[in-house]
Amino acid sequence: MKARIPAALAAILILSLTACGTSNPSASAETPSASASPSAKPPKVVPDLAGKPYPEASKALTGMGFRTTIPVGPDGKKWVTLNPGNDVLAVSSDPGAGVSTSEESVRITVNRNEEDQRAKNILANEETMLKSRYTYQCPAYDSKAPTLRSYQEVWASKYYTGSTTCSVAIDGKHPSTRQPLFAKEQALIDLIASKGGDVSLPTATIGAVMLMCAKIAPDFADEFVARMDWRRAEIEGALSVCPDAPHAGVLREALTAVKVFDGTKVVGKDMEPGTYKTKPGIKDCYWARTNGGGGIIANDFVSFAPDGATVTVYPGEGFQSERCDVWTKIG
Structure with missing residues (x-):
């Protein structure tokens, strides 16, 4: 007699076998191969940057495939707002010159910190403005007289010789008008004060010095003024500003002669x-x-x-x- 399996039991067995066959699809499927790892980049040698202007040093690194990080000054502080120009030189790098490295970035140390550069930029801007700050008229206060843009122009003019007097304006204003001073002007005032000069009205003192640089009277060395000590202090100031003036010898005589x-x-x-x-x-x-x-x-x-x-x-x-x-x- 043949054994018979109940229909319900047969159904359960079929479901169990089906479940076992689908519980691990990867067993019958082809196992995917592991993804290939990226190949390591070959190391590069850091070039010698010492003494190069910063833009040139940065370009040299880029040419070698490096990125340049924010430069740092000799005090170790990063440059944050300014971009070093050609007057800022590379001192060293990290990694150092000649090092073979897989690093992508190189940091450059420069010879100046950012604050010093900012001060230098301010002085350079002031220097540019000072070139047009003083204007001269010869004869003095003559509305028809030509405007001369520097004391060098006065030297080259027909008014330099003889007794013609000149006047000076500071940014178009009479020297008696108080104005803020540039750093270079303040340094001049400090010098004159240290020599015993009158600096109670700084712009007037600046104007007197600039006129001395432009031209002086034929008998300047023999002139007598009430405060010869103030006069000598202003002469010292003038010689610090225009030591190459054609009349510098007369200024020195007035300063030193008894x-x-x-x-x-x-x-x-x-x-x-x-x-x-x-x-x-x-x-x-x-x-x-x-x-x-x-x-x-x-x-x-x-x-x-x-x-x-x-x-x-x-x-x-x-x-x-x-x-x-x-x-x-x-x-």
Whole structure:
């Protein structure tokens, strides 16, 4: 007798076999191969960047297949807002020159930090503005006079020689008008102040110095002003601004020469002992040397001296001069 399987049991067996056959599709399917890993990039050698302008150094790295990161200054701080120009030089790199590396980026250290560069840029901008800040008119304050754009233009003009006076404007304004100073102007004011000059109105002092650079009176070295100490301080300022002026020698003479003007002096107190001489062509000049009691040691009335008058004075004496103008110490 043949055994029979109940229909319900047969159905269960068929379902079980079907489930077992589909529980692991990968068993019958072809196993996919693992994806190929990317091949490693060959290492590159970092070029020597030391001494190159930053843009050139950055370009050299790009040419070698590197990326340039934000540069850093000698203090290790990153440049954040400025882009180094040709005046900023590469000092070193990381990785260093000659290193073979698979790194994609190289960091350059430069010879200047960003704050120093910012200050340098400000000074450069001021320098450009200063070139057009001062204008001159010769003759002074003549509305029909041409405008000269620098003291060098005054030197080259027909107004430089002779007694013609010039005026100066600072950004189109009279020097007596207070204005903010550029850093270079402030440095000039500080110099003049350190020499004992008057800087109570800085723009006026700047104007006086710029006029000294443009031209001076023919008798400038022999001029007498109420505050010779202020005058000498301004001369020192002018020589710092325009040491190459055609009249720089006269400025130096006025700064260093010992001058004595008409009046009564005590030798050793009001004037130095030594030998003095007037300008050539002096007329109607009277001078006298006196002792402590007022007695005359020597005197002379010079009606006309083509070569000038000469006198030697000694400590403790009195010296009196009338209509002799200025005496210059010569020994």
